[in-house]
Amino acid sequence: MLRLFNIDKGMLKEQALPEELFEQAVAKAAWIDVHEPSDDERTQLQAFLSTELPESDDVEEIEFSARYFTDNAGIHVRSLFLAHCEGRHSTVTVAFILQNERLITLREGELADFRLLRMRARRGQVKVHTPQELLVIMFEQKVENLADALEDIHRKLEDVSYLVLEEIDSDLEDAIDRLAKLEDSNGKIRLCLMDTQRSISFLQRHLRNNPELQETAREIIRDVDTLMSHTTFLFDKINFLMDSTQGFINIAQNKIIKIFSIAAVVFLPPTLVASIYGMNFQYMPELNLRLGYPGALGLMFLAGIAPYWIFKRKGWL
Numbered sequence: 213m214l215r216l217f218n219i220d221k222g223m224l225k226e227q228a229l230p231e232e233l234f235e236q237a238v239a240k241a242a243w244i245d246v247h248e249p250s251d252d253e254r255t256q257l258q259a260f261l262s263t264e265l266p267e268s269d270d271v272e273e274i275e276f277s278a279r280y281f282t283d284n285a286g287i288h289v290r291s292l293f294l295a296h297c298e299g300r301h302s303t304v305t306v307a308f309i310l311q312n313e314r315l316i317t318l319r320e321g322e323l324a325d326f327r328l329l330r331m332r333a334r335r336g337q338v339k340v341h342t343p344q345e346l347l348v349i350m351f352e353q354k355v356e357n358l359a360d361a362l363e364d365i366h367r368k369l370e371d372v373s374y375l376v377l378e379e380i381d382s383d384l385e386d387a388i389d390r391l392a393k394l395e396d397s398n399g400k401i402r403l404c405l406m407d408t409q410r411s412i413s414f415l416q417r418h419l420r421n422n423p424e425l426q427e428t429a430r431e432i433i434r435d436v437d438t439l440m441s442h443t444t445f446l447f448d449k450i451n452f453l454m455d456s457t458q459g460f461i462n463i464a465q466n467k468i469i470k471i472f473s474i475a476a477v478v479f480l481p482p483t484l485v486a487s488i489y490g491m492n493f494q495y496m497p498e499l500n501l502r503l504g505y506p507g508a509l510g511l512m513f514l515a516g517i518a519p520y521w522i523f524k525r526k527g528w529l
Contacts, residue, residue: 214253216241217333224338224346226330235260242343245326246318261285263309265318271305280414286311287418289347292407293323293354294361294400301361301397303404308347310418315343317350325354348425348432351412355435358401358408362442365394365401369449376457384464387457395450402443409436474523481515 216227219242229237238244238260246257246265258265263285271290273279279290287310295304304321319326329350332338340346372390375382412429419425489498489508498504 213247214249214257215245215247215330217243217245219340219342219346222339222341223336224333224340225336226333242314243346244314244316246316247322247326248320249318261316265316266290266307268320271307271318276410280410282418285309286316287415289411289414291351291354291411292404293319293325294358294404295321295323297321300393301400303400310343310347313343315346325350325357328357329353344419344422345425347415348419348428351408351415352428352432354404355408355432355439358404359435359439361397361401362439362446365398365446369394369446369453373449373453376453376460384457384461388454391450391454391457395447395454398443398446398450402440402447405436405440405443409433409440412436474520477523478516478519481519482512485512485515 214229216229216237217224218227218240219225224243227237227241238257244257246253249257249265254265266288273290279288281288287308289308289310290305291308292303293306295302302321304319304323306323307318309316309318317326329338338349340349368390372387372394376384376387412432416426416429419429485508489496498508501507
């Protein structure tokens with residue numbers, strides 16, 4: 213799918229894409245958003261731009277030279293964006309091609325960052341004058357959305373913290389599952405922040421002639437540094453809660469094992485008495501006693517009570 217946007221009086225506006233006037237519409241566009249393009253759309257766009265659009269495998273390469281470079285087509289930046297799918301976070305790589313007259317974005321997945329930017333453009337809330345400024349605005353909005361995601365993780369972590377540390381008879385296995393998901397999301401956010409840091413550092417070298425965009429880029433870097441510290445704090449808290457949860461589970465299991473151990477010790481002396489009088493020897497004096505049976509039962513009872521009383525007296529129970 214292709215979406216075209218132009219800049220009209222300092223505002224970003226979406227424009228229609230008529231099939232019969234494809235080249236004219238693309239030529240006027242300041243931003244071409246290419247989302248999961250069909251083969252025909254890819255062919256048409258490549259023919260107009262006279263350049264090859266990157267394939268999915270090329271976009272996912274992690275080498276610095278493959279993610280940030282310049283050529284005849286323009287300035288290339290491949291950046292990770294946070295996506296939310298089926299209750300979990302994932303990352304999607306977006307390929308940016310910045311030219312003097314337009315910005316081209318190529319992506320495979322649906323992203324909240326782009327959806328929000330389109331909504332703001334429809335409402336006339338995106339003030340922009342050049343494609344270069346639009347690219348910086350995209351990264352600025354990306355960092356804001358990552359900050360919101362971190363705040364959401366922090367709120368969820370507070371709920372898990374109450375579940376683990378304060379709630380009685382809480383489901384600790386559920387807490388471990390939730391902590392694992394939060395750790396995974398926090399890791400993906402940190403990965404996006406690190407990638408954004410590299411992207412902005414690369415773009416700063418190509419924005420030297422624009423002091424205003426340079427200052428905005430420096431503000432983004434400062435925000436990223438702050439959020440990186442916050443992800444470190446969240447990692448520490450998640451690890452603390454994970455260790456605490458596992459500790460509480462171990463304590464509960466030890467209590468169960470303790471009960472079985474005490475039961476085994478308590479029943480061991482009566483079992484010994486019963487075993488002695490269960491032996492089939494001809495000469496056992498107690499077998500001829502009238503009170504031998506109740507005496508053996510009483511001895512078994514006392515043998516069981518004695519260990520329990522000793523454990524209770526020493527405070528082991």
